[in-house]
Each structure stands twice: as C-alpha cells, then as structure tokens.
Amino acid sequence: MRLFIAIDLPDSIRAALSREQARLRAACAGNKDIRWTRPEGVHVTLKFLGEVAAPRLPEVIGVLSKFGSFDSFEIEVAGFGFFPSARRPRVFWAGLEAPPALAHLAGRIEAAMEPLGFPREDREFHPHLTLARIESQRPQPVLQAALDQGGPANFGRFAASEFFLFESKLKPGGAEYSRLARFAGSDGSSS
Numbered sequence: 001m002r003l004f005i006a007i008d009l010p011d012s013i014r015a016a017l018s019r020e021q022a023r024l025r026a027a028c029a030g031n032k033d034i035r036w037t038r039p040e041g042v043h044v045t046l047k048f049l050g051e052v053a054a055p056r057l058p059e060v061i062g063v064l065s066k067f068g069s070f071d072s073f074e075i076e077v078a079g080f081g082f083f084p085s086a087r088r089p090r091v092f093w094a095g096l097e098a099p100p101a102l103a104h105l106a107g108r109i110e111a112a113m114e115p116l117g118f119p120r121e122d123r124e125f126h127p128h129l130t131l132a133r134i135e136s137q138r139p140q141p142v143l144q145a146a147l148d149q150g151g152p153a154n155f156g157r158f159a160a161s162e163f164f165l166f167e168s169k170l171k172p173g174g175a176e177y178s179r180l181a182r183f184a185g186s187d188g189s190s191s
C-alpha cells in the first residue's frame with residue numbers, strides 16, 4: 001500500500017480553494033497538459049512513505065501513536081506558485097504561511113520514521129497544496145492569465161492540531177486518498 005502523512009484542510013478552506021481551482025480549470029479547459037488534483041484530496045504533505053507492505057501498517061501506526069504531542073499552530077492558505085518555477089512548471093500549488101512549527105513537525109515525523117527504513121528527504125521541506133501537475137513542464141500562459149485576472153488569492157487560516165496517515169490509490173482520474181489513522185496534537189486525543 002502507498003502511504004503518506006499529511007495535515008488535512010478544514011471544509012471552509014477546502015471549499016474556497018475548490019471554487020478557485022474550478023475557475024482556473026475552466027479557464028484552461030481542453031488543456032490536457034494540466035492534470036488537476038481532486039479538490040477533496042488536497043492536503044499538506046508532511047512525509048511521503050511510498051509503498052509499504054500491509055503487515056507493516058501496525059508498526060507505522062504504533063510509532064506515530066507514540067510520537068507524542070505537539071502544540072497546534074496556525075496555517076494560512078494564500079497565493080499560488082509553481083515548482084520548480086513558472087518557466088519550467090511541474091507542480092502548480094497554493095501557498096502556505098506557517099510558523100517554523102510546521103517544518104519542525106515534519107522534521108520530527110521524518111526522524112521518527114527513519115528507523116523504520118524510510119529515508120530522509122534530501123530536498124528541503126517546501127509545504128504547499130498541489131492543485132495541478134503540468135505534464136510537459138512548459139509555461140502555462142492561459143493559466144497565468146487566469147491567475148492574473150483573479151481576485152486576492154486568500155483562502156483563510158486554520159489551526160493545525162492533528163495529522164493523518166493516508167493511503168493513496170493511484171487512479172486514472174487522479175490519486176484517491178483515504179485516512180487510515182488520526183494523530184492529535186496536545187489539544188485533542190489521538191485515535
């Protein structure tokens with residue numbers, strides 16, 4: 001099974017982001033070069049685990065359960081951008097404004113997972129919300145124009161107080177995610 005660890009969005013932010021994604025998608029209608037993500041699956045990836053044999057699932061959940069608490073922190077969803085750049089776009093994303101606590105949490109999770117055989121990322125942590133992937137990695141003037149025509153891209157702020165272990169199922173219409181386990185910060189009880 002394909003696993004990753006992520007923070008989910010509250011419904012209000014997901015809805016606002018989904019409306020803007022739909023507007024941009026409509027502006028780019030017919031462009032098969034752009035693969036849009038499912039709005040219901042948009043998330044803040046903390047750690048990608050990749051393929052894990054099903055019998056190892058209890059071990060992964062066990063380590064995350066013993067992970068300990070973390071203080072909740074605020075995340076603001078605002079702005080758009082491209083990885084690695086607008087000139088050579090591979091990922092189209094919505095931006096996150098977060099305190100160092102977010103990267104710190106991702107780092108702690110990564111350190112907890114390493115002894116189970118999940119290697120650390122060699123790339124820096126750039127938290128974001130993936131809205132689309134560009135197959136050709138060619139610049140997208142139509143998408144850019146739609147972005148320039150849009151209003152202020154601010155989708156609100158929320159308190160990050162929990163994260164989830166997700167399973168990802170790769171499907172032709174885009175990956176489908178399901179929550180396997182929830183891990184709460186100090187403000188709630190984990191389950």
Ligand code: ATP
Nearest residue numbers: 002004037045047048130133168169170171174175
């Ligand atoms: P698809 O692969 O079909 O485009 P997806 O990328 O959304 O869909 P997954 O590949 O299962 O689905 O990825 C799940 C999450 O983990 C996503 O947030 C993705 O960006 C992230 N992810 C995937 N591969 C890696 C990787 N090698 N390193 C870091 N994060 C990754």
Ligand code: MG
Nearest residue numbers: 133168170175
């Ligand atoms: Mg992927």
